[in-house]
Amino acid sequence: MPMIDTCLKMCGMTCAILTVYGVNAGPGSFTGLRIGLAAVKGLAFPRETLCAPVSTLEALAAAHTGEGTVLCALDARRAQVYSAAFDLATHDRLLEDDARAVADLADFVENCKKPLFFVGDGASLCYNKYSSVPGVLQAVRPAAGRARCCSSPCGKADGRSRTGCAAGGASAGLSPAESGGAGARRAPCLQQKLQPMPPRKKEAGIKT
Numbered sequence: 001m002p003m004i005d006t007c008l009k010m011c012g013m014t015c016a017i018l019t020v021y022g023v024n025a026g027p028g029s030f031t032g033l034r035i036g037l038a039a040v041k042g043l044a045f046p047r048e049t050l051c052a053p054v055s056t057l058e059a060l061a062a063a064h065t066g067e068g069t070v071l072c073a074l075d076a077r078r079a080q081v082y083s084a085a086f087d088l089a090t091h092d093r094l095l096e097d098d099a100r101a102v103a104d105l106a107d108f109v110e111n112c113k114k115p116l117f118f119v120g121d122g123a124s125l126c127y128n129k130y131s132s133v134p135g136v137l138q139a140v141r142p143a144a145g146r147a148r149c150c151s152s153p154c155g156k157a158d159g160r161s162r163t164g165c166a167a168g169g170a171s172a173g174l175s176p177a178e179s180g181g182a183g184a185r186r187a188p189c190l191q192q193k194l195q196p197m198p199p200r201k202k203e204a205g206i207k208t
Contacts, residue, residue, distance in 0.1 A: 001039070015043055025053030025075060027082035027097060057084040057097050064088055068115040068137070070096070071105070073122030079103070081122035083185055087114070102129050107135055 008014060023040040026033050034050050044051050057072040062071050066088050073081040075100050083105065085095035095108060109116060109130045117137040118126040130136050 003044075004039075015049075016047070018048040018049055020052055020160075022052050022054045024056055024059065026056055027076075028056050029098070055084070055097055057082065057120075058086070058093075061088075063088040064090065064119065068117065069094065069112050071116060071118050071126065073118055073120045073126050075120075075122040079125070081120075081125060083122070085112075085116075102126060102153070105130070109136065115196065 021040045021044050024033065024036050040045060040051055046086070060072040061070050061084070068088050069085055070088055073083045073084040075177050076082050080101050082097065082099050083095065084093065084097045085108065088095055100123075105126065106129075109126075110133055111133060113136055115137050127136075127138070131138060180203065
């Protein structure tokens with residue numbers, strides 16, 4: 001609730017002026033979905049505000065723009081992912097939400113006509129399987145402890161010549177090898193900077 005309150009204040013809004021609530025309808029953990037639905041139901045009940053279900057995978061895709069294809073994947077365990085695919089330019093759905101074996105995505109990945117990248121906590125499973133397929137954009141591996149590009153494709157992936165991360169890495173002090181090299185087929189990412197963890201303070205009466 002504090003997070004919701006903070007977001008509303010940042011937007012200069014209150015619950016009283018909202019006409020509809022969007023709520024995550026899955027796929028996702030059963031407990032997490034129940035908590036989210038219960039919270040929104042509580043907010044909507046006093047004024048009988050409308051609620052609209054939003055697919056987790058569709059919401060992931062909506063955070064990305066540009067040219068190409070985004071395949072959203074959430075780890076469903078046992079070598080399966082909850083997955084769906086969308087065209088970045090038009091946001092048209094290319095694959096419906098479903099639980100699929102990673103191997104069952106082969107036909108779609110291999111026949112995708114636009115550059116494709118994966119997002120979500122199941123993306124690494126897909127990259128392990130399809131990283132060598134032509135047209136699949138590679139995620140950038142971070143350089144530990146240094147300014148770097150992020151480890152997953154961001155909203156600026158656009159099917160360009162893949163020089164975005166090389167340029168970003170150079171400005172962050174990384175060598176071409178660390179940043180992927182100019183011309184490498186990698187999705188441009190926003191720069192992030194790792195901050196070292198502060199040392200833990202010794203508490204009275206506790207030995208460390």
